[in-house]
Amino acid sequence: MKRLFVAMPYGERKAPLDYEEPDKTCVIDFDAVWTGILQPAIPPGYQTKRADELRQPGLIDRMYNEWLFDADIVLADLTFGNPNVYYELGIRQALSKKGTVLVACKGSKLPFDVRNQYVINYDYFAAPALRAFQADLRQAIENASTLEMDSPVHVFLPGLSIGRYLGEKSPEAKVQELSLKIRALEDALRDQRSQDTEDRLLDKIRAAATPSRVLSLYQLVSTRDIKSTRLLEQLAISLRDASYFDEAIRTLDRALEIAPDDPELLREIGFVCRKKGPLFHAQAETYMLRALELNDRDSELHGMLGGLLRRRGDYEGALIHYRRAHELQPHDLYPIVTVGAMCGALGKLAEAKEWYGKLQTTCERLIEQKHADHWTFLCLGEAATALGQQEAALAAYRRALEMKPPIEHVLSEIEMLEFLVERHFAAEDALCALPILRQYTESQRS
Template identity: 25%
Template sequence: MMKEKTCFVIMGYGIRTDFSSGRVLDLDKTYENIIKPAVTEMGIICKRADEIRHSGNIDIPMYKYILTSDIVIADLSTYNPNAFYELGVRHALRPYTTIAISEKELIPPFDVSHTLIYQYEHLGKDIGYSEVIRFKKELQKTINKILENPQVDSPVYTFLKDLKFPELKFLDQQNVNDEGIQHTLSKIIENANHAMNQSNFIEAKALFRSALTIDNKNSYLRQRLALTTYKSKYPDHKSALLEALETLRPLNIEETHDVETLGLAGAIYKRLWEETKESIYLDKSIMFYQKGFVIQNDYYNGINLSYMLNERGYQSSGNDAIADFVLAKRVRMQVIKICQKLLDSDLENRNDKYWILATLEEAFFGLGELEKYKTIKKRAEEVANGNWQKETTENQIKRLEMLLTKSPLISD
């Protein structure tokens, strides 16, 4: 019986930030919508590191897959240093059947500039349907080509022509998989996300903590653990928020340029302000949201920054209040431009379309453009996945309405 071919995929998972541009990409969309379907439709087993069953150190089975897989696909998007390193390991171990890909805005570093990199378009939160179809076909065509006629694609074997690539002895005895000892990391994450969707944040927190013990340097898992920790409100709301803050500390929140981390820190301090009314938390929340907005120019950090500026303006008086309300107004105007640009692009294929519309809804309300607010609100309600989304938006707008009663710009 012919052995099934395998493909190992080198890439990050979850939501990652490209620090060169500040863009945030959901790499799971690339894997789940393009890479894995393209490979499995060809009858090839497809594995990513988070899908490997293992006990102990994940590096051991990962390196075995890098060496022994018939094909390796390396997605270099977001300049992920682990992906570049693992691509280098593959190039050192195997002369051919390695495919490098990336989203189209990546500018490759000099050392991989001579490597052919197939590019696709990523929208950030999602990938458009037509692009999924196009790149799947291109990937399948490339896989067929390199399997039928393998050519040296490793720069190591290109320049060191007499180099012989290694083979792993006793592979059968040193099985790559360890079925039945542990769930795969991807399964733990899947269960954790399911628990989150069911608002079972205590269970989700336990699962993300378990995932982090497997991959303890993964920023995405730490971010999700922080999120579920403060959402759990256990043992009480303030304690959960402070624990979530400590969970984020290893990501160097005071210095980071990761907009997901900045947005989470802003959200935690926002809730600490609401819980305690201590001004230090209010100022910290504004600082983190503002930094995220400057880096990313995104609607999430922008709409929350404008809201928190109104919170501070409400607590202040005189010129300080005027300054915060003016800045909040300007940020909202910028947020509207960001959201309208997204509305004019590929909105229907985005998984965050409700939040784009809800952000626009809140921004129009905050600027007093009530007819536009009502129109967008109706659109947002039509695409909401559940009452909790609408309730979240309505609660913030209700609070905003109260804050605006003290606006020194009311005559505007």
């Protein structure tokens, strides 16, 4: 007589079918599943043994392994992700090439390890659907009994030979080794589930469209043991963009505990401190200089540090970093425009106009090549302002605003024009351009 071993939970259990939705639980009586759903579908001629029937005094491990190794068919119910069932399934697929049939309650979300294997779903809550399931299960058991090889382990390792008493080790020692391997697989599965969860969180953070949504995700992440610095950095950037500076700094502090010498994290926390206000500028400079020690070829970081020094009135220091940014990225518009502004602020008028002329030429080339965006036209407007071309400046700014640029980009350009006015460089033309930019920001805020 053929033997069929059943690995499944027993008794009444309450748990979520989807491990990603732990609050949505349901109750299943697995004794009823066995007697009313699974057992009637087993073809005649099988001696069946359910796992809980082996829970008796004696060498339990040995009895388990005898059935898992020798049974012609193992029927495994994966509902609720029961660790005992997965343990028994792992042993079966490692030890035996014989047939294994997988079932689960409809709605169960299975881990990635078994998603590529054929699983037959029964509907515990819909009795009329059970006959079709039982027919499918009966056919699957009959088919599995004729397959030469069923285990994915033995498909992957076709030359693998398993015997009870082969080699120098006792069966108990071999089972212990397998148990350790299964625990390692369970650890890997937990790590993968954690990674999957973090990947989904990262997608949600990137898609967050409102400050309240960003703050809600921050509160969620704060309750979890996140190990991904990429996720924490993206969350901090979203918080910074939503002006939640304290929350952004706390998030970056968590990331720096994981990777204290990551220049990207140091750069970002420095930028957040700079955005937070003048009282935190010294702290911002410390973080940025540390990031530069680790990566001096970060042109954007040189630009950030230049912006910080400019706000602190250190125009010579700012010019040094803006020039370095231009050396690293000679075709980037930002270093060109900021070098021009610093030269103008320092009274180097001829050199300032030379840089703004270079900026104008670069912007016009991008426009001719149809590669221009709103930032191109904002820079072109500033170049024309600095060169005394008032009408051209206004036309460029109007063209930029027609593209509906982000309000923070327009505010940055307003800040630069106000800086030119403050430093008495192209002040009259800058004052003429400021109203249309301010009007745009006011309309967007309203």
